[in-house]
Amino acid sequence: MNGPLVTSLGHAGLRIDAPGVRMLCDPWMSPGGAFLASWFPFPDNAHVRTPRMLDADWVAISHEHLDHLDLPLLQRLSPSTRLVIPRYPSREMRNRIAGAGIRNVVIELDAWERFPLDDRGDWVTVIPELSPMCHDAAILVFVDGHAVLHTNDARLSVSQLRRAAEEVDRPIDVMGVQMSGASWHPICYDYPPEVIERISAEKRLGKFRAVTRLLRSAPPKIVMPYAGPPAFLDPAVSQHNPTAEHPGIFPHQGQALDFLRERLPAQTSLVLLPGDRLDAGTGEVERDPMWADFSFDDTSDYLRAYAQRRAPEIAAVHAALPDPGPESRLAERFREHFLSLGALSDYFLRRIGMTVRFEVLGRAGGTWDVRLGPDTTEVDLTPSDRTPGYHLTVEARWLDAVLTGRIRWEDLFLSLRIRASREPDVYNDYLVGLLKHADQDALEAVEDYETHRDPAETVVLSEGEREYVVSRYCPHAGEDLQYGGIIHDGKLRCLGHNFEFDLETGACLNARCDPLAVSREAATARTAP
Secondary structure, eight states: OOSOEEEEEETTEEEEEETTEEEEESOOOOTTOBTTTTBBOSSOOGGGOSHHHHOOSEEEOOOSOTTTSOHHHHTTSOTTOEEEEEOOSSOHHHHHHHHTTOOSOEEEEOBTOOEESSSSSOEEEEEEOSSTTSOOEEEEEEETTEEEEEOTTOOOOHHHHHHHHHHHTSOOSEEEEEOSOOOOTTTTBOOOHHHHHHHHHHHHHHHHHHHHHHHHHSOOSEEEEEOOOOBOOSTTTGGGGGGGSTTSSSOOHHHHHHHHHHHOTTSEEOOOOTTOEEETTTOOEEOOGGGTTOOSSOOHHHHHHHHHHHHHHHHHHHHHSOOOOGGGOHHHHHHHHHHHHHTSOHHHHHHHOEEEEEEEESTTOEEEEEEEOSSOEEEESSOOSOOOSEEEEEEHHHHHHHHTTSSOHHHHHHHTOEEEEESSOOEEHHHHHHHHHOOHHHHHHHHHHHHSSOTTOEEEEEETTEEEEEESBOTTTOOBHHHHEEEETTEEEETTTOOEEETTTOOBSSEEOOOOOBOTTOSEEOOOO
16 A cells, blocks of 8 residues: 555445544444435445444544534544544534434534644644535545545535645646535426526536636646435435436436546546545555446336345334324424524525515425515414415424424435425525524524625636626635636626526526626627737
């Protein structure tokens, strides 16, 4: 072995072994899956869930999503194993860890703060996304003179990747990149099939292009694509398994690898399946014999057998969350919940400014309207004549789990156990952000970030012979548009989150977002030489 040994744990999980360092990164291996038993690792990684694989000195965890923060697995760790997490504005990660009875030492790191792993010069740091609207971070590990950058779900900017290479004073040896989104839009929305197909294809291609541009800016020696899908084994959500196929929204690793090899032929790119091991120094790969006959081409039989193996865990989740009856006071608790949420942030309330209608299915359910902003929050438990901006349909059992604190809104959305529509069909990031965080400190961090950016800095982007002078940073999440913006037919698309802007007016076309600043000299013709 000439460098650290990197072992795939499945999904976006890695194990890193080097002299004096044994670290797990985002291990997700518990048999109960995640998000109300909707997601399971694909392919199945049960064979690597062994005492030897869990024997580690360190576990680095990027964010609180339960396909990365595997609480049942953390409960099995040795008490001496230490946890490394990013310091986010919200304490949600710390609270989830403590709430699960995990008493291991937890070390919270600020962005770019180096934490020594031993006395040999090995260290770890975290690189959070620029905008605090998303609590995602990459993990940079420098061990035995080599650098492993584990991006997890984080959308790093070009400047962040370049700084990572500067931090280690060498090209990144191994970089894991996420090439699949984790979105309930459009597949949980009431769109015609052709609209779902179009939006899914756009999102897939946008993600692929964003990662490709990032890798071109500071090419690592070896890149490993992570991708979807998780396996959807519960019959109630199994219809989403085909979304792995083109042009579905959850590409599998083989499709991501093909795209990278086509667009970046000089870049060494490879896929690791659970149990495969990579020498970060030599680039040599030792394949786990488990996958000798595995193929991404046709997985229907594989998924059927996998679902049978996990049926007890899925049944247990349903049994633990029965349909609540009238005695549950579900409607009253729903009202109290949203009145409390609406009091957390005037800034978010003004930017939501709509009615959200909940169609709650079950004995204690009903049709309930929540008016969020712009000035007050109102909850109407009888059908009203208001036109809702968003319409969400959910079973009472899952809503009850949110109201009791067993899961969060983000967990429910990622479970795909909802139906949704919106009118007009415009994404409202502040509504999703309020539900996702439900935390005053987190919401204040977003407000501070968005209101203290310098709107005066601009960048010149071109389409053919036309030049546009626009804000350098996307008004949504601060993506640097010099590297993360593309122009087509007079519209700018930010590759960070696929927000689109009209280059004549600056208006956001597909989401509730502040406008892009476009100067009056924006649409000038370039003078021919």
